[in-house]
Amino acid sequence: MSPAVGPGKGPSRMNRNVLLAFIFWFLSGSSAGLTIGPAMTAYIYFVTNGSTMHVGIAEAIRGVLSVVAGIPAAVVADRTLRSTVLRIAALVFGLAVVSTTIAVSGCSWDVGVCTQTVRFDVLCVALGLWGAASGTAYSALEALFADSVPNGHRSAIYATKWQISIASRGIGPAVAALLFYIFGDSWRESEMRIVILSGAGLAVVAAGLLLLFRDGAALGIESDAHTRLDGGKRGGKQVGLSAGSTEEKTPLLESGSAINSTAEDEDADDEARDAKRIKLIPVLIASGDVISGLASGMTVKFFSIFFIDAVSLRPIAVSLIWAASPFATATFVSIARRLANRFGRIQLYLIFKAVGISLLVLMALGRQFWSAPAVIIPVYILRCALMNSPKFLTKTIMMDYVPKANRGKWVSFDLVFAVGWSGSAALGGYLVRNLGWSFTFLITASMQGAALIPYVVLLTIVPKHENGHASSKGV
Numbered sequence: 001m002s003p004a005v006g007p008g009k010g011p012s013r014m015n016r017n018v019l020l021a022f023i024f025w026f027l028s029g030s031s032a033g034l035t036i037g038p039a040m041t042a043y044i045y046f047v048t049n050g051s052t053m054h055v056g057i058a059e060a061i062r063g064v065l066s067v068v069a070g071i072p073a074a075v076v077a078d079r080t081l082r083s084t085v086l087r088i089a090a091l092v093f094g095l096a097v098v099s100t101t102i103a104v105s106g107c108s109w110d111v112g113v114c115t116q117t118v119r120f121d122v123l124c125v126a127l128g129l130w131g132a133a134s135g136t137a138y139s140a141l142e143a144l145f146a147d148s149v150p151n152g153h154r155s156a157i158y159a160t161k162w163q164i165s166i167a168s169r170g171i172g173p174a175v176a177a178l179l180f181y182i183f184g185d186s187w188r189e190s191e192m193r194i195v196i197l198s199g200a201g202l203a204v205v206a207a208g209l210l211l212l213f214r215d216g217a218a219l220g221i222e223s224d225a226h227t228r229l230d231g232g233k234r235g236g237k238q239v240g241l242s243a244g245s246t247e248e249k250t251p252l253l254e255s256g257s258a259i260n261s262t263a264e265d266e267d268a269d270d271e272a273r274d275a276k277r278i279k280l281i282p283v284l285i286a287s288g289d290v291i292s293g294l295a296s297g298m299t300v301k302f303f304s305i306f307f308i309d310a311v312s313l314r315p316i317a318v319s320l321i322w323a324a325s326p327f328a329t330a331t332f333v334s335i336a337r338r339l340a341n342r343f344g345r346i347q348l349y350l351i352f353k354a355v356g357i358s359l360l361v362l363m364a365l366g367r368q369f370w371s372a373p374a375v376i377i378p379v380y381i382l383r384c385a386l387m388n389s390p391k392f393l394t395k396t397i398m399m400d401y402v403p404k405a406n407r408g409k410w411v412s413f414d415l416v417f418a419v420g421w422s423g424s425a426a427l428g429g430y431l432v433r434n435l436g437w438s439f440t441f442l443i444t445a446s447m448q449g450a451a452l453i454p455y456v457v458l459l460t461i462v463p464k465h466e467n468g469h470a471s472s473k474g475v
Contacts, residue, residue: 015148015149015217015219016148016214016217017144017145017147017148017213017214017217017218018145018148018149018157020209020212020213021141021144021145021148021161021213022160022161022164023209024141024206024209024210025161025164025165025168026164026165026167026168026171027168027202027203027205027206027209028134028168028203028206029164029165029166029167029168029169029171029172030168030169030171030172030175030199030202031172031199031200031202031203031206032169032172032199032203033168033169033170033171033172033173033175033176033199033322033323033326034172034173034175034176034195034196034198034199034200034202035100035130035172035196035199035200035203036062036127036130036199037169037172037173037176037199037304037322038173038176038304038318038319038322039176039192039195039196039315039319040127040192040196041055041301041302041304041305042187042192042304042305042308042315042318043104043123043189043192043193043196044058044120044123045305045308046187046189047119047120047123047189048120051429051433052302052305052428052429052430052432052433053426053429053430053433054120054429055301055302055305055425055429056301056302056425056426056427056428056429056430057124057425057426057429058120058123058124058127059127059297059301059425059426060425060426061124061127061128061131062127062128062130062131063131063297063425064128064131065128065129065131065132065135066131066132066134066135066138067135068132068135069092069131069132069133069135069136070134070135070136070138070139071135071139073085073088073089073135073136073137073138073139073140074139074140074143077139077140077143077144078143078405078406081215082140082141082143082144082147082213082215083140083144083213083214083215085136085137085139085140086137086140086141086144086210086211086213087210087211088136089133089136089137089140089207089210090137090207090208090210090211092129092132092133092136093133093137093203093204093206093207093210094204094207095129095133096126096129096130096132096133096200096203097200097201097203097204097207099122099125099126099129100126100129100130100196100197100200101197101200102122102126103119103122103123103125103126104123104192104193104196104197105193105197133207137210141210141213144213144215144218145161146399147218147219148217148218148219149219149399150219154396154399154400155337155340155341155345155392155393155396156337158392158395158396158399159333159334159336159337159392161392162330162333162389162391162392162395163330163333163334166326166327166329166330166333166388166389167326167327167329167330168326169322169325169326170322170323170324170325170326170327170330171323172199172322172323173319173320173321173322173323174319174320174323175195175198176195176315176319176322176323177315177316177319177320177323179191179194179195179198180195180315180316180319181316185314185315185316186314186315187308187314187315191315277461278401280457280461281397281398281401281402281458281461281462282398282401282402282410284454284455284457284458284461285394285397285398285454285455285458286410287454288394288451288452288453288454288455289394289451291447291450291451291454292447292448292451293424294424294447295424295443295444295445295446295447295448295450295451296387296424296444296448297424297425297427297428298424298425298427298428298431298440298443298444298447299360299428299440299441299444300425301425301428302425302428302429302432302440303380304318304322305432306437307321310370310437311370311371311373311376313373317373321377321380321381324381325380325381325384325385328381328382328384328385329384329385329388329389330389331385332352332385332386332389333389333392335389336348336352336389336390336392336393337392340393343464344464345393345394345396345397345462345464346393346394346397346455346458346459346462347459347464348390348393349390349393349394349455350452350455350456350459352386352387352389352390353386353387353390353448353452353455354452355386356383356384356385356386356387357387357445357448357449359379359380359382359383359386360383360441360444360445360448361441361442361445362379363376363379363380363383363441364437364438364439364441364442364445365438365442367438387448394455397458397462398410428440428444431443
């Protein structure tokens with residue numbers, strides 16, 4: 001097994017799987033920002049003559065295929081080698097690249113080779129394959145990554161992971177802005193095609209990295225799940241251990257044996273209670289994420305259309321917003337990581353989310369700001385940073401308390417989050433078309449508020465500060 005950190009210290013040697021995962025997330029995130037980012041959304045929007053419904057349907061197909069492929073892949077990843085599933089994902093990524101090339105090159109809407117229906121159908125096939133590819137890779141990679149990260153250092157490493165993933169999503173739009181600057185700042189098919197195909201080429205490199213992961217490079221008991229909420233301690237002291245010693249004390253008196261026996265009984269009762277509460281942790285996190293996914297899906301894919309339609313921005317401006325938002329989020333990840341050590345992981349998560357939801361309400365009610373890009377753009381970017389940056393905190397909590405044998409299955413609930421996100425995009429497209437932007441934003445904010453309820457319950461379960469105790473037992 002490859003060590004990731006030295007005892008009691010920071011990283012001493014980067015674990016092979018952790019390093020590969022960091023590189024993969026950077027490349028795949030950059031690719032996604034070009035291939036299935038604002039350029040693809042705008043491409044579908046203009047191909048279908050300005051239909052938000054079609055944008056929502058295409059996104060829903062991508063999300064559904066992500067789950068259809070991802071959940072079986074998660075089950076297989078927990079029962080066999082996770083690296084085998086990643087190799088299958090690499091193949092599906094290759095098919096997605098080929099289909100995308102055909103969709104935007106072999107069916108040009110500028111020269112009228114295809115009807116609108118055919119063009120849209122081909123794009124849906126391409127997006128469906130992107131969903132299947134990401135779904136197949138997601139659970140296996142997340143589980144293998146968790147297996148390669150030791151407890152007690154999980155927040156630091158997951159913060160780095162989240163920063164890389166988020167920041168990479170800004171690389172693609174930044175490159176898109178450059179390409180639009182070079183080839184023309186307009187929403188023409190030829191310019192959007194260049195952006196989309198540039199990302200598809202980068203995805204080939206990212207897919208190749210999936211062939212290099214190894215299950216044998218994962219850690220052993222260092223990355224096992226906790227079985228106690230207090231890390232196996234009671235009253236701040238290790239039960240049955242002398243200070244500074246790993247040897248159990250030898251009782252000097254017979255009465256000492258009775259005391260030790262009582263302590264052991266109490267500890268057993270505590271452990272039984274902890275086991276029941278620990279089982280609630282992933283359930284509550286998954287519940288909150290699913291509700292949040294349903295809420296976010298109604299608007300996330302349409303923000304680029306909002307800036308095109310309501311704010312009247314051109315391609316370079318929209319691309320720069322999508323480039324700036326991830327970097328702002330990455331900055332807030334660093335802030336969240338430091339503040340979480342002081343205020344607690346769940347506590348900080350709730351604060352960030354509450355402020356982010358408030359900013360979406362401001363966007364909904366402040367229609368006068370829609371014609372003021374200098375106001376609406378910073379509000380949007382700040383909202384994105386606050387809503388997205390604390391995600392890594394809940395991921396570290398889940399991986400702290402879910403046994404290795406079940407990590408792939410629980411991680412697959414993120415795919416349900418994704419399908420909720422994508423599935424509700426179809427509803428979002430309908431709401432935007434028939435009821436407008438303000439109403440859609442307010443519905444989203446209301447549901448995002450409801451998604452915080454499970455996390456309020458978690459305040460009573462999860463310790464305020466991260467525990468470095470690792471246990472070799474499962475739950």
